[in-house]
Each structure stands twice: as C-alpha cells, then as structure tokens.
Amino acid sequence: xxxxxxxxxxxxxxxxxxxxxxxxxxxxxxxxxxxxxxxxxxxxxxxxxxxxxxxxxxxxxxxxxxxxxxxxxxxxxxxxxxxxxxxxxxxxxxxxxxxxxxxxxxxxx
Numbered sequence: 001x002x003x004x005x006x007x008x009x010x011x012x013x014x015x016x017x018x019x020x021x022x023x024x025x026x027x028x029x030x031x032x033x034x035x036x037x038x039x040x041x042x043x044x045x046x047x048x049x050x051x052x053x054x055x056x057x058x059x060x061x062x063x064x065x066x067x068x069x070x071x072x073x074x075x076x077x078x079x080x081x082x083x084x085x086x087x088x089x090x091x092x093x094x095x096x097x098x099x100x101x102x103x104x105x106x107x108x109x
Contacts (some may be wrong), residue, residue: 013074026041
C-alpha cells in the first residue's frame with residue numbers, strides 16, 4: 001500500500017483577460033508564494049467559489065446546470081498542430097463578452 005495518495009487532476013488551458021493591475025499583482029503574489037501565476041489564479045478562484053454562500057446555493061439550483069460555457073478553453077495540440085478554441089465566447093445580457101473581461105459584483109461599468 002502506498003504511503004502517499006496523489007490525486008489525478010485534469011487541467012485545461014483557458015484564455016482570460018485581466019486588468020493590468022490585477023495581472024501585475026497576480027505575478028507579485030505568485031512570487032511571494034513561490035508559485036506560478038496559474039496556481040494563484042486557480043487557488044484564488046477555488047477559494048472564492050468555496051466561500052461564497054450565495055454561489056454555493058446557486059450551484060444547487062436547476063439554473064446552474066443551464067449556464068452556457070463562456071470561458072475560452074483551448075484543446076491540447078495534437079500531432080504538432082496549433083491549439084484551437086473549444087467554444088466561442090458568448091454575449092451576456094448586458095453585452096459584455098463573457099470570459100473576456102467579465103465584471104464582478106460592485107465593479108463600475
């Protein structure tokens with residue numbers, strides 16, 4: 001029996017846009033933690049998702065299952081081909097491109 005259990009986690013590559021100051025602080029926080037910027041973004045989002053009680057309730061609703069994919073996910077290249085998007089971005093009700101500078105609650109327009 002192994003002494004360590006190493007969970008296999010499926011990772012994807014996605015393209016997002018950040019405010020310049022957020023990108024800079026992400027790099028700074030990554031350096032502070034001796035981690036990658038990818039790890040900082042992944043863990044920060046996981047933390048917010050886990051701590052937001054309203055979001056946890058939303059996830060239990062039927063509406064959560066009907067949310068269209070808007071994150072620009074890229075497939076791993078095969079046979080030396082360039083990576084390609086899995087799905088195009090979609091428009092939100094307010095016209096902001098989802099996955100492309102989406103605003104959080106309280107952000108100014």
